[in-house]
Amino acid sequence: xxxxxxxxxxxxxxxxxxxxxxxxxxxxxARFKKLKDVILDNGKAKKDLEIENVKFFKNMVILKFKGLxxxxxxxxxxxxxxLVTRENAxxxxxxxxxxxxxxGINVTSDEGEELGTIKDVLQTGANDxxxxxxxxxxxxxxxxxxxxxxxxxxxxxxxxxxLLEGLR
Numbered sequence: 001x002x003x004x005x006x007x008x009x010x011x012x013x014x015x016x017x018x019x020x021x022x023x024x025x026x027x028x029x030a031r032f033k034k035l036k037d038v039i040l041d042n043g044k045a046k047k048d049l050e051i052e053n054v055k056f057f058k059n060m061v062i063l064k065f066k067g068l069x070x071x072x073x074x075x076x077x078x079x080x081x082x083l084v085t086r087e088n089a090x091x092x093x094x095x096x097x098x099x100x101x102x103x104g105i106n107v108t109s110d111e112g113e114e115l116g117t118i119k120d121v122l123q124t125g126a127n128d129x130x131x132x133x134x135x136x137x138x139x140x141x142x143x144x145x146x147x148x149x150x151x152x153x154x155x156x157x158x159x160x161x162x163l164l165e166g167l168r
Contacts, residue, residue: 002100004039004083007031008061013075018068019053020077022061027123031090032061039083042076046083097152107132107142107159110150115140115161130159142167 008022024032032054040047053064068074089098099121107115107130116134121144128144142148142161151160 002098003086004041005086005089005098005100006081007035007038007084008082010040010074010077010080010082011060012078013071014057014062016071017064018070018074019055019062019064020074021057022063022082023059024061026090028090029056029061032063035084035088037088039085040077040080041083042080095146095149095152097154101154102130102152102159105152105154105157105159107161110160110162115163118159130161140168 007026008024010020011023012021013019014021022032032051035051035054037048037050040049049068050066051063052066055062065074092098102118102121105118107118109115114134116132116137118130119133119139120131122129122131122141130142130144130149132140132142134140142163148161148164148167149159150162151158153159
């Protein structure tokens with residue numbers, strides 16, 4: 001299970017006072033208002049950053065980090081991921097899961113057939129769709145609805161689904 005969860009990606013700088021534009025990868029961008037700190041991952045190293053200010057502009061979040069006060073301090077953060085620990089993650093409702101926890105889960109049908117593993121989760125607006133991959137077969141798309149998803153066990157890395165007519 002992933003201990004760090006991605007909440008955004010820095011796209012570019014904003015102004016000259018050390019602010020950055022962040023593309024949120026969370027389904028609730030307003031959660032940035034509650035965050036006090038994040039972990040910046042540039043692919044080489046991770047760095048803890050304290051959030052000083054949060055603003056919203058169109059579909060982006062504009063962040064100001066404490067102690068980083070000009071454009072030169074944040075220029076190198078372009079394309080870096082912003083992560084949070086599980087303790088700082090949002091509380092999940094019943095039958096909600098972090099995408100990071102679903103990737104790689106083994107999926108079987110309610111008839112006992114091994115369908116493959118989840119390789120991606122498509123967010124369509126109406127409901128998520130699980131992309132299930134199995135060697136030598138086309139990907140299977142299963143909607144994340146109660147009629148299809150019967151059981152999920154994150155600890156055991158298993159999911160049981162009912163394939164509605166027409167899903168194959």
